[in-house]
Amino acid sequence: MTDLLLSQFRPQPKLVVPQSAITAPYRRVIDAHNHLGAFGGNWDQRTPAEFFAHLDHAGVAHYVDLDGGWGEDILTDRLRRFKAFAPDRYRVFGGVDWSKWAAEGHSFADRSATRFRAQVARGAQGLKIWKPFGLHVTDDTGALARIDDPRLDAIWAAAGELRLPVMIHIADPVAFFDPVDATNERWEELGAYPDWSFPSPPFPSFSTLIEAFANLVRRHPNTTFIGAHVGCYAENLGWVSALLDECPNFMVDISARVGELGRQPYSARRFFLRHSDRILFGTDAGPDLATYAIYARFLESEDEHFNYGPGEIPGQGRWHIYGLNLPRPVLDQIYYDNAARLFGL
Numbered sequence: 001m002t003d004l005l006l007s008q009f010r011p012q013p014k015l016v017v018p019q020s021a022i023t024a025p026y027r028r029v030i031d032a033h034n035h036l037g038a039f040g041g042n043w044d045q046r047t048p049a050e051f052f053a054h055l056d057h058a059g060v061a062h063y064v065d066l067d068g069g070w071g072e073d074i075l076t077d078r079l080r081r082f083k084a085f086a087p088d089r090y091r092v093f094g095g096v097d098w099s100k101w102a103a104e105g106h107s108f109a110d111r112s113a114t115r116f117r118a119q120v121a122r123g124a125q126g127l128k129i130w131k132p133f134g135l136h137v138t139d140d141t142g143a144l145a146r147i148d149d150p151r152l153d154a155i156w157a158a159a160g161e162l163r164l165p166v167m168i169h170i171a172d173p174v175a176f177f178d179p180v181d182a183t184n185e186r187w188e189e190l191g192a193y194p195d196w197s198f199p200s201p202p203f204p205s206f207s208t209l210i211e212a213f214a215n216l217v218r219r220h221p222n223t224t225f226i227g228a229h230v231g232c233y234a235e236n237l238g239w240v241s242a243l244l245d246e247c248p249n250f251m252v253d254i255s256a257r258v259g260e261l262g263r264q265p266y267s268a269r270r271f272f273l274r275h276s277d278r279i280l281f282g283t284d285a286g287p288d289l290a291t292y293a294i295y296a297r298f299l300e301s302e303d304e305h306f307n308y309g310p311g312e313i314p315g316q317g318r319w320h321i322y323g324l325n326l327p328r329p330v331l332d333q334i335y336y337d338n339a340a341r342l343f344g345l
């Protein structure tokens with residue numbers, strides 16, 4: 001018996017179990033976490049007419065584009081073309097330009113809040129905080145910024161005053177903070193994307209980041225935070241559930257985490273039922289039909305042991321997932337109602 005290379009392992013399940021015929025969500029959805037640019041499928045290169053026709057085909061009623069950023073170019077382009085074409089079906093979020101902290105010093109947060117208000121005046125409808133916050137963003141002294149740094153309060157307060165949500169992505173999968181060795185469950189993924197590895201030191205530990213994130217949410221009860229990717233901690237639904245219980249201003253989306261949710265189907269089903277009014281549908285994969293099909297199968301079916309990715313080898317780890325068979329009223333909340341309430345649709 002010789003060892004087989006992991007990259008050549010292609011086990012074919014021999015299970016004989018019932019399988020649903022679900023190929024799309026059963027109803028129209030709001031995709032609350034997505035992009036138009038590069039990793040969303042380059043839809044920003046297409047015409048708005050093509051894009052919205054595709055959304056019709058995909059059954060997407062409303063699309064949240066988080067790409068607005070902090071410069072003016074992308075936001076202007078998205079507002080001028082996509083928002084103007086279908087104002088009721090599309091929204092784009094703004095951002096914070098952390099690179100200005102060094103030069104602006106003490107006035108950085110106030111000026112960032114002012115810049116965000118200007119983005120909102122032009123049409124932005126939320127604030128997206130990207131992953132570098134906590135991992136790479138530095139303050140005016142060059143030190144790594146803490147996620148719950150009180151010097152930044154004006155930014156979060158502005159979003160609350162404007163009644164616009166902050167979509168925030170903190171840290172990354174827990175295993176990205178572990179050594180990249182034979183015990184790391186994301187070994188193949190980290191091999192493919194070495195810059196997704198955040199060993200501590202020099203990076204803060206995962207627990208440091210996630211606890212600072214929880215503090216941020218606690219300290220700003222008048223601001224709604226959407227924790228991207230199941231509250232940034234899909235591996236620990238008990239932790240996310242406790243923060244949802246504690247903080248009414250906290251919501252989560254399920255984007256890019258059906259692989260995590262679907263490998264813990266009992267815990268995930270309890271989580272969806274308990275917090276059915278706080279969970280947003282979103283995929284983070286562009287308006288991709290194959291991805292919507294997988295999410296629908298996960299949420300709606302009782303299918304067992306299926307691939308959570310569109311490729312032959314699932315990208316986040318070599319496991320399979322199980323459908324949750326959620327009740328229709330819960331599906332309606334997650335697919336549409338929660339986001340409609342949040343966005344005033």
Ligand SMILES: [Zn+2]
Pocket residue numbers: 033034035066284
């Ligand atoms: Zn995203």
